[in-house]
Amino acid sequence: MNTLVALSAMLPASIPSPPEAEWHLGPIPIRAYAFAIMLGILVAIWLGNKRWLARGGKPEVVVDVAFVAVLFGIVGARAYHVLTDWDKYFGEGRDPVDALKIWEGGLSIWGAIGFGVLGGWIVARSKGIPMPALADALAPGIILAQAIGRWGNYFNQELYGRPTDLPWALEIDAAHRPDEYLNEPTFHPTFLYESLWALAVFGVLIWADRRFQMGHGRVFALYVALYTFGRVGIESLRIDTGGDVEGPAREILGMRINGWVAVLLFVGAVLYIVISARMRPGREAAHTLVGRADADDEDAELADEAADEPVDDDEDAEPDDEPATDDEDAEPADEDAGDGEQQPAAEDPMEAKDR
DSSP: OHHHHHHHHHSOSSBOOOSOSEEEETTEEEEHHHHHHHHHHHHHHHHHHHHHHHHTOOHHHHHHHHHHHHHHHHHHHHHHHHHHTTHHHHSTTOOGGGGGOGGGSOOOHHHHHHHHHHHHHHHHHHHTOOHHHHHHHHHHHHHHHHHHHHHHHHHTTOSOBSBOOSTTOEEOOGGGSOGGGTTOOEEOOHHHHHHHHHHHHHHHHHHHHHHHOOOTTHHHHHHHHHHHHHHHHHHHHBOOOTTOOSSOOOEETTEEHHHHHHHHHHHHHHHHHHHHHHHSOSOOOGGGGSOHHHHHHHHHHHHHHHHHSOOOHHHHSOOOOOOOOSGGGSOOOOTTSTTSSOOOOOOOHHHHHHO
């Protein structure tokens, strides 16, 4: 008992603020926020590719889709944030150029997923690959990337909740607190809550996919349903303003906009799972994941292989008519020559000589 008391006394009373949000690799600055996001993206691509190959897909597909989806996702994430908090960038006394400074935080997961799916759909459609199946392969990697990326919010001292004195409370520097909370040093670490919830969702997705052989987009829908379910609770704790400390976050009927988005997405995802399971039970066949271009290439390769196979003349060739060797086998003379009368046979030269 005394040992436990001693250990608890050694533990910090709260989670300290990060000492810095930027590191330097020689002259190159590395933002912790950007590093966390990029690490998450790489993990998502690696895991998504592994799962896609296990389902029967081609290895280059995930990289091609990820490249476009990430670009779309970054644009969408920033656009959603700027549109929902436009006065922070275009209001009086604001600098619109700040809307481009994504390294300072302000990337919305809703915009990232929405635009990322759009970009992935464009690439998948061009390749003739079913997007629902691809989304199922990518879903666990996406939520794992979110669990990693949320630590970028820690270094930016954003995405925190109401004041608290719990042992795991998060210290926030005064420069990053809203004005009404300047005298409150510690807050709920909602970034940590969301990261842990994302890890839990990741485990459920892997288990459910193996247990029920889910397909046709239901793994992705389950990811959306579980993540948004937890996000509603987390949003109810948040009081930060996404990097701006001068005003409250947008609310509708007493709930933050992000909370309403989570509710709507949760309902839509659950409905999709139920309807899809009834209409298309089971998982897609592996041959449907090859893609139109790859299928055409395979057909061409098979045709080339068939054309290159040698033909066995002794077995496959049709026998030719054997030449006549005896007089009785010889073809009769043309009876239609001249006036239709039979022409005399050619005289043997030896007989003519004897005469």
